[in-house]
Amino acid sequence: MPLHQDFSPRLISGDAFGQLLSACWAAGGAPGAAIDTAERDDGFLFQLDASLYFQTPDEWCPTDRWACERAVGDVLDVGCGAGRHALVLRESGHRVLGVDPSPGAVSVARQRGVDVKQLAVPLPAHHLGVFDTVAMLGGNLALLGSDGTAKQVLASLASVTHEGSRIVGTGMDPHLPDIGADGAAYLEENRRRGRLPGQFQMRVRYGAAASEWFEYLMASEQELVGVLRDTPWRLSEISPYEESRYGVVLVRR
């Protein structure tokens, strides 16, 4: 009974992440107001309460606190979302510029007082300033995307930093038992195709909206070191693991 073939899908290509953040922000960032749904291209759904994006440092995962504490000087917050890290970094005395590709995220972050520009990585060539720290918190090391994309992202981040600048970020290691059978099959398929195992193709869905598909990289420490090869960045420090999560400091040569 293939009822579903009777209608054609009308998913709106749009700012699903921004709509999600806006809905949660309209509810004061409260739990239960909006669910973040990330869909992997094999159909697997990852779901989180969007209140996550409004958490205060005591609610963050320890690796995010670890990485945030290692920020120095002026900070570029890449994938700032609703600005939970940017606001805290500013309160600690840093000058902070946030960037996020989602118009809705930019709007929410701005309403919350974050200085923010609507930009994706790799950053375009135009002048953003020179930063002492690039923050890729909340798992945003995943925005490195893939081995290939990472080279472009890291080069663009080099262009807005100086020798000795750092990236403070948090990432996820896919090679842990809690990835489950579906996750293990996905990693294996990537290996077969000569990709990094944790190179996920994802999109965000919310209501009738779906984002474009994007690359999302989960990497072990060893894989991350491989990704950094022949880039201006080297691994300087790594935190203890918190389940699959870890924090890093990368330093620019």
Add this chain to the structure above:
Amino acid sequence: MPLHQDFSPRLISGDAFGQLLSACWAAGGAPGAAIDTAERDDGFLFQLDASLYFQTPDEWCPTDRWACERAVGDVLDVGCGAGRHALVLRESGHRVLGVDPSPGAVSVARQRGVDVKQLAVPLPAHHLGVFDTVAMLGGNLALLGSDGTAKQVLASLASVTHEGSRIVGTGMDPHLPDIGADGAAYLEENRRRGRLPGQFQMRVRYGAAASEWFEYLMASEQELVGVLRDTPWRLSEISPYEESRYGVVLVRR
């Protein structure tokens, strides 16, 4: 950049609802443990915290309490899920049999002490007994499906009841402003095809699992009366609306 065409979807056709309930039950029915995602066939996602399925009567919507209070005698609970209504009806002194098509739901309901059989509506012809009340709570009037399917469902419910038996149920009216622009377009498309406007095609998704597509009927009082025409059931009582929700008592001729 159609990255997603590079992998083929591997969504597992399976008991998504059962997996959802099992995950939430493993967490003691706590909020945040599992998200119920219902996908309409235009791609729209409806999301609810699965802790809903373990709520106690004080947490139920008022229309569910209204309908539950109108149960008499022996009760067949159609689409019993994890058994939140069945357990309360039993505590009130009713004999209760639950039916649900999901193996996982049946397993959870059984663990919680509900007498339950794995069956979908329309009910098969084999003997289940004769019930004084059929409960279709938690919005389960929607299991009437469509004008056509409803005739079969209501006939099968007549076969397990007697003259004067009742259906106590709760339903949803789609003709309210909070359906949103996407919902309004969906209703209009149904009208154009000569269907009841609120005849949704839905499936449940959870992790890598997706249920089969199924019909889910939202109907106004007037539309419900239309659906009941030429069936053994007539509308006897309707509750005040609670937003789009209402309770009904249908009585068998």
